[in-house]
Amino acid sequence: MRYRNLGRSGLIVSELCLGTMTFGGGEGMWQVVGKLQQDEADALVKASLDAGINFIDTANIYSEGQSETILGQSLKNLGVARDEVTIATKVLGRMGKGPNAAGASRGHILDQVEHSLKRLQVDHIDLYQIHGVDPSTPIEETVEALDSLVRRGIVRYV
Secondary structure (H helix, E strand, O other), X not given: OOEEEOOOOOOEEEOOEEEOOOEOOOOOOHHHHOOEOHHHHHHHHHHHHHOOOOEEEOOOOHHHHHHHHHHHXXXXXXXXXXXXXXXXXXXXXXOOOOOOOOOOOHHHHHHHHHHXXXXXXXXXXXXXXXXXXXXXXXXXXXXXXXXXXXXXXXXXXX
């Protein structure tokens, strides 16, 4: 496996990244897209790690949080040390029925990062990304929320 710097972050990641959008299940499109359950995910994560992949991508919205949950459990099941992988996850999509359950607002970001940490069973996220554009939230609000997560140490890079 070849490795590269991830932008100017200082992180060294594999050129290939394991995407986990197919982990889980759920409603709507997730019934079609996300069907891998825990045992299958464990096997896929193990094969990826054995091939030298150290970069894994997920998102809170994938299978309504199930992708993060399954990934976190896979890493635990396989006994993967936290510093052996770079975990990237994302925030933006609707994660509930309320009017503030989606978007890039400070409230949604701060709420969802806590849920992602729990689902992933980790104390920090290596790369936290906004999963699209939120025209209703000023970019300054979004950037300040992300900065606060980095300052708290629960997110390493954005």
